Amino acid sequence: MKRTQKNLKRPLLALLAVLLLSVPLIFSGFPYAILICCFILLYVIAVSGLDIVFGYCGQISMGHAAFFAIGAYGSCLLHDYCGIPIMLTMVIAAVLAASVGAVIAYPASKLVFHFLSLATLSFGEIVYQIISHSPGGITNNFVGYYTESINFFGLTLDTYPRFYYYALGCAVLFLTAKQMLVNSQVGRAFIAIRENHHAADGMGVNVRKYKVIAFAVSAFYTAFAGAMYAHLVRYISPDTFMQKQSVMFLTMLLFGGTASLAGPICGVTVVMLLNELLRSAERYQMFIYGILLLAVIVLIPGGIYGTVEKAIKNVFRRKKEATKDAAG
Amino acid sequence: MFWQLLISGLVIGSVYGLIALGYSLIYKASGLLTFAQGDLLTLGAFLGVTFFTVLKLPFVVSLVLAVGFGFAVGMLIEKFIIRRLLNKKVLIIYVVLSTIALSYIIQNGTMLAFGTKTKYFPAIFSISRIKLGSIYVQMESVVCILVSLACMLILHLFMSKTKLGTAMRAASMDRVAAEARGINVSLTTGLTWGLAAGFAALGGMLIGPVYGVYTTLGATIGKKASASAVSGGYGNMYGAIVGGLLLGIIETLVAGFLSSEYKDMISYIILLLFLFLRPTGIFNERALQD
Numbered sequence: 001m002k003r004t005q006k007n008l009k010r011p012l013l014a015l016l017a018v019l020l021l022s023v024p025l026i027f028s029g030f031p032y033a034i035l036i037c038c039f040i041l042l043y044v045i046a047v048s049g050l051d052i053v054f055g056y057c058g059q060i061s062m063g064h065a066a067f068f069a070i071g072a073y074g075s076c077l078l079h080d081y082c083g084i085p086i087m088l089t090m091v092i093a094a095v096l097a098a099s100v101g102a103v104i105a106y107p108a109s110k111l112v113f114h115f116l117s118l119a120t121l122s123f124g125e126i127v128y129q130i131i132s133h134s135p136g137g138i139t140n141n142f143v144g145y146y147t148e149s150i151n152f153f154g155l156t157l158d159t160y161p162r163f164y165y166y167a168l169g170c171a172v173l174f175l176t177a178k179q180m181l182v183n184s185q186v187g188r189a190f191i192a193i194r195e196n197h198h199a200a201d202g203m204g205v206n207v208r209k210y211k212v213i214a215f216a217v218s219a220f221y222t223a224f225a226g227a228m229y230a231h232l233v234r235y236i237s238p239d240t241f242m243q244k245q246s247v248m249f250l251t252m253l254l255f256g257g258t259a260s261l262a263g264p265i266c267g268v269t270v271v272m273l274l275n276e277l278l279r280s281a282e283r284y285q286m287f288i289y290g291i292l293l294l295a296v297i298v299l300i301p302g303g304i305y306g307t308v309e310k311a312i313k314n315v316f317r318r319k320k321e322a323t324k325d326a327a328g
Numbered sequence: 329m330f331w332q333l334l335i336s337g338l339v340i341g342s343v344y345g346l347i348a349l350g351y352s353l354i355y356k357a358s359g360l361l362t363f364a365q366g367d368l369l370t371l372g373a374f375l376g377v378t379f380f381t382v383l384k385l386p387f388v389v390s391l392v393l394a395v396g397f398g399f400a401v402g403m404l405i406e407k408f409i410i411r412r413l414l415n416k417k418v419l420i421i422y423v424v425l426s427t428i429a430l431s432y433i434i435q436n437g438t439m440l441a442f443g444t445k446t447k448y449f450p451a452i453f454s455i456s457r458i459k460l461g462s463i464y465v466q467m468e469s470v471v472c473i474l475v476s477l478a479c480m481l482i483l484h485l486f487m488s489k490t491k492l493g494t495a496m497r498a499a500s501m502d503r504v505a506a507e508a509r510g511i512n513v514s515l516t517t518g519l520t521w522g523l524a525a526g527f528a529a530l531g532g533m534l535i536g537p538v539y540g541v542y543t544t545l546g547a548t549i550g551k552k553a554s555a556s557a558v559s560g561g562y563g564n565m566y567g568a569i570v571g572g573l574l575l576g577i578i579e580t581l582v583a584g585f586l587s588s589e590y591k592d593m594i595s596y597i598i599l600l601l602f603l604f605l606r607p608t609g610i611f612n613e614r615a616l617q618d
Contacts, residue, residue, distance in 0.1 A: 060421060107604040113420060114361045115562070118554055119603045122596035125551065129593040243551075247428055254425065287440060290432030297426045298412060 020168060024161035034160040035232075040272050041167035042228040045174045047252045047264040049221025054250075055258030056182055057214035058194030060117045063124025064222050065245035069131055070097040071223025072230035072241070073139055076147040081138075086150045090227035094220045101219030102212050109211040124246050132238035144237030147230055163232055170228065174221060179261060181217065190214055191259075222249075251293060257305035266305040331463050333584040334577060339469045339538055340549075341576020342476035343369075346531040347553035348560065348568035349480065350524030355563045356500040357520035358410065360420070362427040365528045366550015367434040372398045372529025373536035373545060374438050377447045387452045391533045395526045402525025405430060406518045431547070439543040449537040468537040475534055479527070480569050487565070496520060548592070552579075555599035561609025570610060 027033040046068060053059050074093030079086050108119050131139050139145055149158040150166065157163045181187050189210045192200035201207050230236045248271070256267020274292065278285045300307045350365050372394045379390035409430070413423050453467045487493040499506040499516040507513050532546065539545065556575040560567025575595055583591040602609060 054421075111603060111607065114355075114424075115558070115603055115607060117361065117424065118558060119600060121551070122555070122599045125596045126593055126600070129590065129596075133589050247425075250421075250425065254422070284436075284440065286432055287436035290429045290436060293429035294409070294426055294433065297418075297422050297429065298409065 024164050031160050034164055036272060036276060038160060038164050038167050038232055040268055041164070041171045042225045042232065043252065043268045043272065044171050044265050045228070046222045046225035047249055047256075047268050048175060048178050049218040049225070050249050050253050051258060051264050052178060052181070052190070052221065053214045053218035054253060055260070055263070056187060056194060057190040057211060059211060059214060060113055061120045061215075061218070062117045062243070062246050062250070063120035063122075063127070064218075064249045065241045065243065066124040066127035067097045067101060067219040067222040068226035068229070068245060069127055069241035070100060070219075071226030072236045073131055073145070074223070075227035076145055076230050076236065077138060079147065086148065086231060087152065090150075090224060090231070093227050094224040097223030097226075098216040098220040102216040105212045105215035106208070109208045121243065121246075124243055128238060128241055128243070131241065142238060144235055146235050149234060150231045157231075167228060167232075170224070174224070175261060178221075186210065186213060255296060255304055257307075257309070260305060263305045270304060329584070331461065333580050335463070335465055335469055337577035337580035338573060339472050339576070340535070340580065341556075341573040342473050343531040343535045343549060343572075344553045344556045344575050345480065345569040345572025346476050346527045346534075347550055348557035348572045349483070349565060350527045351554060351557040352563050352565055352568040353520050353524045357496070357517050358414075360410070361424050362524070363424065363550070364405065364427045364430040364434060365524065365553070366546035366548070367431040367438075368398055368401065368525045368528035369532040369535070369546035369549060370438055370541075370543060371401070371434050371532070371546075373532030373541040374442045374447070375529070376533040377449055377536055377541050378442070380449060381447075391530070394533050395529045398529025399522040399526035403518045403522035405525070406521035410521070411514070431550075435543055435547060442543075444543065446540045446542040448540050452537055466538065472534040472538060476530070479530060483523075483565070492516075492519075552595040555595040555602075558599050558607075559602045559609055561611035561613030564609065564611045564613040567609050567611035567613060
């Protein structure tokens with residue numbers, strides 16, 4: 001059984017790679033679809049970041065839109081005011097967000113679930129207030145801020161297919177890094193904290209240190225995605241970074257399923273497609289969205305990927321039992 | 329100037345107190361956070377304004393009807409959503425997220441049902457304002473402060489003097505022991521959610537005549553009220569009221585004397601400061617840390 005699964009894996013992966021690489025060709029006459037794919041890729045990075053802190057380390061964050069905002073505004077402002085190339089400002093902004101995340105996580109690490117969610121929520125609100133009432137108006141407040149495309153070693157990523165390949169590369173890079181992180185000693189410490197932080201403490205895991213690390217790494221991911229968003233759309237305004245966005249990240253994660261590689265990918269794709277479908281009924285969009293969210297929570301609390309995975313496992317187990325019975 | 333600001337601080341503060349009271353009641357009874365309180369306030373305000381202006385009911389009757397409706401909605405939410413999720417033993421985050429979904433539904437539902445225009449209560453009282461010392465105060469503000477304080481007093485008497493109130497406190501202290509003593513815990517939990525929603529609707533009815541009624545009225549108030557619940561001591565009824573009044577006064581005074589630019593930030597900063605420095609709040613409610 002295992003061998004057949006493994007044999008299947010490689011061709012499937014190759015097929016997936018070919019499919020992903022040929023997206024711009026498939027949708028060549030339909031740039032809007034490529035734009036959606038770009039959004040999906042950058043949200044996958046953001047939500048994977050949230051997955052590190054929530055799925056693996058078990059710490060809730062209701063304020064990830066703040067990191068998204070720090071990445072987006074940080075990159076734009078650094079580029080315009082200091083003249084640093086965008087490729088660099090994206091990383092600098094993400095590092096900045098990671099340090100902000102660490103600073104917030106240090107005192108917040110002693111809070112239990114409910115109060116951590118309140119603390120992160122108010123952090124998100126504070127960042128929103130700062131970017132919408134910025135000192136000296138450097139973020140243009142509610143008017144919004146215009147910025148430029150990424151210059152990738154001389155190649156300007158100003159078309160959707162170009163950006164798509166860049167985003168695909170980034171997503172592969174970030175997801176590989178995430179897999180390496182969660183399979184390392186640090187990742188095991190995260191999971192130990194999630195399962196039982198008293199026991200983790202007893203086993204010599206420095207709980208506070210790892211919570212701070214989880215928040216910082218998570219902030220780095222989300223902020224980088226925010227910078228990608230800014231330079232893809234080339235316009236940012238405070239509306240994008242409201243609490244709604246934080247809830248959207250959480251929804252994407254929980255729709256897909258936590259603590260897995262594929263969960264965030266599934267969740268982001270499903271929620272993005274849903275949003276696009278609902279776009280035609282703009283007046284009812286948030287209303288329907290709320291009902292769908294509630295329905296998913298009440299009906300399939302394991303998330304889509306989690307539920308499908310469970311179902312497949314059940315089918316396999318039944319088959320196994322059937323063969324066993326036949327043999328016996 | 330100072331007294332004028334103090335009065336408007338007390339007005340919004342008493343509404344924060346009502347919402348925070350709901351947070352504390354729910355936290356005590358179910359150990360949960362809810363994000364739907366603020367939008368229940370909006371719903372209450374819209375229902376009240378409809379009863380009052382369209383159906384031409386007297387103000388007191390519309391208030392009672394709106395609060396009663398809020399109470400029913402709260403109980404239904406507990407019975408059909410929260411209880412079902414808890415029975416499935418899902419992670420707490422899903423319950424919290426379900427209240428966020430509810431808040432979206434209520435907020436956008438009111439927008440669809442009542443429109444996006446701000447609705448105003450017509451003059452409710454024959455005297456529009458009264459003189460207090462050297463300043464004139466809007467009658468609506470006086471009613472808002474007095475009614476919310478009266479309701480808090482009634483809640484205090486209900487919780488401490490009646491059999492049902494005692495049963496509710498017992499159930500929130502120890503579920504199993506309360507059940508063993510013959511208390512219907514599922515009823516008291518439902519009642520608590522109903523009470524919290526009723527208080528939210530009451531807050532909407534009281535703040536509506538002062539601020540006007542619009543769909544995002546409750547969303548901000550609801551989020552800020554969590555700061556008052558935390559600063560008073562999350563889960564403490566009296567802490568919620570004191571925290572609410574304090575927050576309202578501080579916010580209004582800072583906006584009036586320092587800068588109105590960062591008015592909306594103050595409550596969140598207070599919330600963070602309390603969480604990081606004194607998570608047990610003013611009333612030293614039992615430790616909320618790991």
